[in-house]
Every structure is written in C-alpha cells, then in structure tokens.
Amino acid sequence: MTLHHLVREPKIILDKNPLLLLLHGYGSNEEDLFSFASELPEEYYVISARAPYDMGFGSYAWYAINFDADENKFSDIPQAQQSRDLIANFIDELFVNYPIDATNITLIGFSQGTILSYAVALSYPEKIQRVVAMSGYLNLEMVKPNFETNDFSNLKIFASHGTVDQVVPVDWARKAAPILTQLGIEVVYKEYPVGHGVAPQNFYDFMNWLQQ
Template sequence: MKMKDLSLYHIIKEPTVQKEKKAALFMFHGYGSDENDLFSFATELPDELFIISVRAPYPMQPSGNAWYAIYMDPTKGKFSDDKQAIESRDKIANFIDEAIEAYNLDADNISLLGFSQGTILSYAVALSYPQKVKNVIALSGYLNEEILTDSYTSNDFSKLNIYCSHGTVDQVIPIDWARKAPVIFTKLGIETSLNEFPVGHGVAPQNFFQFKEWLSSKI
C-alpha cells in the first residue's frame, strides 16, 4: 500500500497478520529527529499493527523536524512555544481521523508511541481527546498541562491506558519532570506508574521489551 497524501507526512508498515479491523500505532518522534527514528522499532512490534510514523510539521536547519519551537532566553532560560505545541496537538488529532478513514483503521484501537517531544504531544492528544486514543506509550517525556484543552479534567478516561518510562540519568528532560505525570494521571483515574531505567535520553533494550509486552496485552 502506498502512503496516502494526508495533512502530515508519514511512512507506514502494514500488518502482516490481517484482521477485519486494523489496530493502529502512531509514532511521534522527538525534537530535531524525523519519521525514520522510531520506525526502526516497527518490525519488532506486534504483527497485527498498522504502523504510521509521522514527521513533525516544522523543519529545522540543517536537518530534522520539531513539533514546536524551543527557545533559549537569557532571563527565562529554556522554554517551549506552547502556542505552536497546541497547534501540533490539534494537527495530530485531525491526522488520526484522516488516517483512520484513509487506511480503514479501527477507531477504537488506536495507540500512540512518543519519544521526548513526541511524548509531550502524545500526552496532550490523549488527555485532550481521550475518545480518539486507547493506549499511549510515553518514552522520555513529561506532561505539559499548559497545552491541554481547558476542560480536559472532565473528560472520560475510563478506556485510556498509559505506559510511561524514563532514564534516571536523562540530561535533556530531568526524571523529576517525568515523575509528576503518573501523579496527575492517578487523580484523573488513570492507573499507571513510571518505569525507570539507568540510562540517559534514550530507550534501553529492557525498556523496549517491556513496552512491547505491555502493548501486546492492550491492543
């Protein structure tokens, strides 16, 4: 199957086990990367998944892409462009709907896998529009409450599952930031915990096998 011409550039891997309704996994890469990064996991993931790896909409120089800009300011330090992040949140939500129709996906079995900035956006989409998402695999990211919809706390999260992991020596996103997410999820009635691994800003092999097993049990 060829990639369809949808609103966000993406690459796909079709399931090798065909079912009447296709469960789908959307991949969202980190800042400065592209759609090929997480796609390297695709052949090792459950055979029944239709996998879509998405390129972030903002090109960077000399290469790579971003879901939103990150600025360095002498007084404020490093900060994110939340307005741009909200725009990307809604671009992703719209793209999920497009892809479901274009590729005949099971709208009730949609999983998101994000890394770093891709995790921040995956959290934002899932908490803002939980009716669109069944599972989230959140790697090396954190929850930015500033980019969620205003009334997100009143959403129905009863069908949402979240797997979170982080490196204990991550120098890009401190693990203390990541540890806040499960606390907030518990208040929303989403049971999860942070899986910690002795690595930096990356995915350890044991981390991969753990989230693969988790995903297999949820789709």
C-alpha cells in the same frame, strides 16, 4: 494528508487493524522511531509521523524551544497546541485512508513526541486508548482547557524514563503519574539506568504491556 508519514502495513490482516502511531522527538524525524517498526506486533498498522516544523538538515519539531539570555528553555505553547490538534486531525485522516480500528489506537512518543502524546490523549481521550510515553513529561499548558471533565475510563498509559537523562530531568517525568492517577487513568511508570534514549529493557517492557 496533513502530516508526512511512513507506514508499515500489518502482517496479520484483520477487517480493521489496530494502530501504533509513532511521534518522534525534537530535532529528529519520522525515520527515527520507525527503525524499530519491524519489531512491533504484526497485527498493527505502524505509522510514523513527521513533525510539522522544519529545522533543516532532516530535523523537525512539534514546537519550537526558545532560550532566553540566561539560557532558560521555553516551549512555544501555541505551536504545541496547534500540533496537538494537527495530530488529532491526522488520526481522523488515517481512518479514512487505511482500514484502521478507531477503537484501538496507541500513541508511542519519545521526548517531545511524548509531551504531545500526553496532550493529545488528555484533550481527545475518545480517540486514544493507549499511550507509550518515553523520556518526556506532562505539560498541562498544552492540553485543551477543562480537560479534567473528559472521560478517561478507556485510557491506559505506560510511561518510562532514564534516571540519568540530561535532556529531560527524571524529576519532571515523575510528576506525571500522580496527576494521571488522580484523573482515574491506569498508569504504569518505569525507570531505567540510561540517559535520553530507549533502553532495550524499556522496549521489551512496553511491548509486553501492549500485548497484555
């Protein structure tokens, strides 16, 4: 399979089980979000994917972040677009390898994993039903051209951010909801008084949202 991944099998076995696909942040790995796999609802397959770019020392990225002489950050857009399609293909591979319900797929992203989750969901809304977008932002350059014509009627998004996030400014995160709403996507957006991380309340809120 194209992406190295960890699997928590569902505790409640159905004919086909829904999937939570976890996408970690820049410089992290598949163990990171998988640490709360045991807390996630029992009817789901929980699969945590490792990003393709190896930064050494157990760190991986979905795309490079480069700095210019003035320390401005630039995302490597072509790499991000490749990772977007890699994730979309990986989801297809998962259907072949596990008894997963193709009509019940949730992406859970953190930081760079959120940026990719948005890009995958907007590019391939026929594959994704829900996105939990934590501590990231929407970068439309990473989405497939003419995505606006896609059918988003089955897509729902839970986005959240820390108000004192020093890695991804909260202002960047706030821009997503109006754009998504305009596309006709149902969005819940919440903020928590934390930095670049997942507050316990954030975790409970998205869990409740998932189970509605």
